């Protein structure tokens with residue numbers, strides 16, 4: 101097997117090349133190889149300077165995350181980097197691609213850095229529940245100002261080298277390796293500036309150090325509710341100002357190891373790999389086809405959001421509406437969204453113009469005659485959708501893929517309207533479509549592999565996380581959501597208040613409480629969906645509080661009242677004692693006895709409802725894996741990423757314990773909702789989701 105690190109001598113330069121595809125992660129073999137090549141180069145009298153460069157698409161993109169669940173193996177990264185730092189010959193890193201985490205730490209431990217223009221550097225450790233663990237928190241504030249270090253390390257967001265002063269010594273447009281060699285050669289000709297270690301520098305201390313760190317701690321507490329590693333990042337950076345380098349380094353390593361062993365980091369690492377696993381399109385027997393143009397039917401909120409996603413990826417879009425007024429409204433919404441993005445600095449004027457030009461409006465179906473893909477985003481009504489698909493079947497090319505953005509309608513029936521139903525599938529975007537990452541790709545009974553592979557590949561191209569799911573009412577995400585929501589509604593009848601339930605779930609880590617979500621998305625929308633559910637339970641308690649509010653015209657935020665009351669001018673939300681009273685009376689007339697309910701019961705019942713339904717979905721092969729369901733919940737429903745998704749959470753906290761709780765609910769509330777899934781039972785025995 102080829103060695104992942106090799107040393108090549110070119111005149112007086114020792115070139116250390118790392119070649120560990122796909123991203124040159126710092127596996128044990130790479131660390132070992134680095135030590136050996138460095139020792140060889142340092143011990144070779146002919147070598148006067150050392151260049152470290154990488155093959156492939158990027159310089160080192162970090163530690164090898166897949167090693168974090170195994171016992172650590174020597175040489176440890178901080179020891180490797182110490183060798184660089186203390187080397188007697190100048191060491192220059194040649195950076196390109198995404199130089200992240202341990203890769204950026206390696207670069208900072210070198211004496212100099214040369215980078216290709218556009219190279220991104222950053223510390224994404226916080227997104228994995230970690231802190232930089234090989235000197236990043238100590239070296240970065242010694243080379244950039246403290247506030248920039250705080251921002252980069254606590255946000256995890258990479259920055260382009262051009263936007264950061266002081267990080268690199270030279271930026272080149274092309275010929276990185278040759279330019280780095282020339283840089284090294286020039287150094288050798290000016291021997292006084294040979295080895296300059298960042299570790300030897302003083303931190304440029306800010307004027308109000310205490311105030312700055314206090315501010316960041318407050319900011320982080322709000323942004324990362326309940327998470328450990330962001331706080332550790334700040335503590336470690338503060339140490340860089342308070343302690344000598346070596347001591348700061350030691351403390352950083354201690355915190356890194358503590359974070360690495362935490363449940364939160366395990367969960368975040370699971371999310372990282374589950375997301376990459378979910379979007380694989382290599383299981384399909386047919387190759388994906390490139391989507392070069394697309395049509396969208398419906399220029400409402402979803403349709404225009406989807407158009408923006410496609411245009412952002414450079415795909416020309418024909419946006420179709422039934423009449424010119426609606427079309428103009430959709431186009432206006434798109435243009436104002438683009439203007440807002442420019443104002444917020446997300447895109448520049450040229451990008452905005454380019455995207456605007458890529459979206460062409462029409463009211464004529466014939467304009468969709470030559471597109472590769474059509475996404476229908478019209479009303480959630482079977483007849484409307486069938487009519488649209490029947491037209492699409494007539495005017496589109498036979499190989500054009502036809503997708504519906506329905507949230508719950510039967511895609512098999514929609515496909516009946518089309519001559520080649522194997523090209524029909526669901527593309528379930530989440531609102532706002534240009535922001536939310538999740539895309540459920542729904543395979544209907546006749547959908548072929550080519551359509552699945554194509555849409556998943558295109559989904560990735562437009563920046564989504566496309567997760568394939570099978571066909572059933574609500575698909576995977578909304579089907580689980582219905583059980584979670586049902587339990588919330590039952591808890592209301594049993595005596596919990598909307599505020600109490602929202603607080604319980606937000607404290608648990610959900611982005612927003614379930615009653616606030618219902619109010620925000622419109623109680624009438626979910627009411628209508630429930631009415632159309634062919635499997636709706638014959639239970640007078642089922643979603644009774646929500647249905648009752650809709651029947652009283654309290655349809656949520658847009659009407660000024662739902663589970664809460666809203667000030668329509670300011671948007672402020674207020675608790676509404678009238679709702680609690682209405683629910684109390686309704687519970688009485690339905691024979692439900694009210695009681696005091698603990699926060700723990702609310703949290704357990706709502707999450708257990710997700711776990712049990714998730715298990716059923718796996719049993720029925722609606723989802724391929726527990727990891728796919730986690731990805732869906734993290735990216736579409738505000739499930740806390742640091743808990744890894746509902747299925748990961750269940751496994752971590754014990755499938756047997758989840759099963760026991762569910763058996764307990766069954767005894768209390770009956771079989772109706774709480775029959776434990778057989779799949780959960782089997783998995784609880786195995787201690788692991790069986791697939």
Ligand code: 3HC
Nearest residue numbers: 125161162163164165166198200201202224232233234376
């Ligand atoms: N360790 C192990 N595998 C990694 C990896 C890593 N650090 N980074 C990426 N991979 C794997 C992915 O799992 C994927 O594998 P697959 O093809 O089998 O699914 C493959 O590399 C390609 O990754 P992406 O699909 O994500 O490729 P992209 O081109 O979209 O993105 C990237 C490349 C920007 C480098 C992205 O992979 C990424 O962000 N990686 C993580 C970087 C990171 O978090 N680094 C810090 C690690 S922690 C650390 O360094 C601790 C240190 O302080 C001690």
